Amino acid sequence: MTDYRAVAAAVMARRPLAESLFEELVRLSRDPTAGVTRASYSDEENRIHDSFGRAAATLGLAVERDAAANTYMTRAGRDRKAKQIVIGSHLDSVKQGGNFDGAAGVVAGLMACAALQDLGVAPRCDISVMGVRAEESAWFGVSYIGSRAALGVLPDGALDARRVDSGRTLAEHIRAAGGAPEAIAAHQRRLGPDNTRCFLELHIEQGPLLDRDGIPVGIVMGIPGDFRFPDARVVGAYDHVGLLRSYRHDAVVAASEFACALDALWAEWDAAERPMAFTIGQFTTDPAQHAMTKVPGELRFTLDMRTYEPELLAELEAKTLAIVRSIEQRRGVRFELGHTARAAVGRMDPGIRDKFESIARDLAIPTRRLGSPASHDAAAFAAAGVPTAMMFVRNTNGSHNPDEAMTIDDFLQATAILTGWLADAVA
Numbered sequence: 001m002t003d004y005r006a007v008a009a010a011v012m013a014r015r016p017l018a019e020s021l022f023e024e025l026v027r028l029s030r031d032p033t034a035g036v037t038r039a040s041y042s043d044e045e046n047r048i049h050d051s052f053g054r055a056a057a058t059l060g061l062a063v064e065r066d067a068a069a070n071t072y073m074t075r076a077g078r079d080r081k082a083k084q085i086v087i088g089s090h091l092d093s094v095k096q097g098g099n100f101d102g103a104a105g106v107v108a109g110l111m112a113c114a115a116l117q118d119l120g121v122a123p124r125c126d127i128s129v130m131g132v133r134a135e136e137s138a139w140f141g142v143s144y145i146g147s148r149a150a151l152g153v154l155p156d157g158a159l160d161a162r163r164v165d166s167g168r169t170l171a172e173h174i175r176a177a178g179g180a181p182e183a184i185a186a187h188q189r190r191l192g193p194d195n196t197r198c199f200l201e202l203h204i205e206q207g208p209l210l211d212r213d214g215i216p217v218g219i220v221m222g223i224p225g226d227f228r229f230p231d232a233r234v235v236g237a238y239d240h241v242g243l244l245r246s247y248r249h250d251a252v253v254a255a256s257e258f259a260c261a262l263d264a265l266w267a268e269w270d271a272a273e274r275p276m277a278f279t280i281g282q283f284t285t286d287p288a289q290h291a292m293t294k295v296p297g298e299l300r301f302t303l304d305m306r307t308y309e310p311e312l313l314a315e316l317e318a319k320t321l322a323i324v325r326s327i328e329q330r331r332g333v334r335f336e337l338g339h340t341a342r343a344a345v346g347r348m349d350p351g352i353r354d355k356f357e358s359i360a361r362d363l364a365i366p367t368r369r370l371g372s373p374a375s376h377d378a379a380a381f382a383a384a385g386v387p388t389a390m391m392f393v394r395n396t397n398g399s400h401n402p403d404e405a406m407t408i409d410d411f412l413q414a415t416a417i418l419t420g421w422l423a424d425a426v427a
């Protein structure tokens with residue numbers, strides 16, 4: 001029978017370790033303009049993986065890299081053949097992002113290992129803290145690069161994607177970071193349901209609910225799957241501003257109607273309490289051809305659409321395509337949607353989720369259940385059939401910006417729940 005209070009006290013006593021790791025992160029990746037920037041497979045990301053590896057080694061953990069240059073920091077178990085427990089998150093960030101998105105999950109894993117060590121726990125199975133590479137799809141336009149590479153399921157073609165700033169391919173970047181893109185292309189894998197008991201991820205909440213409700217920790221119910229059009233366009237016809245309405249094939253008006261139709265669909269789903277979200281992150285006419293006095297003949301856009309159930313995702317995709325067809329017919333334009341990128345829905349393990357809640361009750365830490373509107377590495381593990389669970393930590397000011405505000409107190413509470421679960425699981 002685990003004494004969760006003793007476990008929580010051991011976590012609290014390791015507060016200086018958490019503080020120093022978060023400070024180190026800022027030191028290694030401060031952006032001169034604002035916040036931190038840790039591009040996927042950048043020098044900053046490399047330095048952070050090295051630095052966390054060194055910190056882990058001083059905690060007595062064995063440090064390894066895989067073909068994608070993900071870092072594994074492992075406390076060896078009594079039975080090395082038993083399925084391992086993996087705790088992790090990503091160490092990259094968006095441009096001028098905040099310090100906690102992703103990194104908090106890796107710090108939590110190291111904290112949990114340190115606290116169990118302090119309590120003299122010799123774990124039954126390996127506990128591996130994973131610093132995941134390249135989760136932020138802003139850099140290569142590909143989601144879950146590090147985790148899907150580790151699971152042997154990075155899609156063909158992803159290695160040819162180019163980083164938006166460097167113009168170099170993912171394969172080149174992986175090789176420069178010491179990885180082996182050919183092993184990833186061959187779908188060699190390090191992790192899977194056969195050798196991984198579960199994947200646990202602690203992450204800051206990216207929405208406002210925990211902060212609004214005054215609750216430090218969220219128990220994640222599921223992670224949405226998505227489909228995306230990274231490179232879509234509406235093609236109409238360039239014409240003179242004097243052209244009559246009925247003769248126009250106006251790409252901007254057609255694309256605007258598309259955006260409003262999706263928004264109306266979302267309102268309908270909201271009213272029916274069916275969670276979804278869509279985002280048109282880019283929406284632009286061609287600067288080489290557009291002009292104030294021309295009817296726009298082309299508009300480029302991106303679409304990200306997400307929801308929590310595979311059936312609902314399929315329904316959304318069908319509805320989106322129906323909207324496209326109807327606008328094409330009425331407005332005499334053509335939608336060229338380009339290739340569709342997809343991420344599967346991530347279901348959370350109900351057993352681990354319930355246990356997180358009961359440990360939190362024991363420790364008198366308030367929690368609430370939440371969906372995860374954003375994508376996370378945990379979804380890649382869930383899709384690969386690894387039992388997966390996630391906790392969110394309260395975070396003021398949203399995420400993917402320099403003002404992310406997670407308190408160390410809240411972080412320690414979530415880490416105490418995580419460590420309590422581990423102490424049970426490895427006894």
Ligand SMILES: [Zn+2]
Nearest residue numbers: 090101102203
């Ligand atoms: Zn993240």
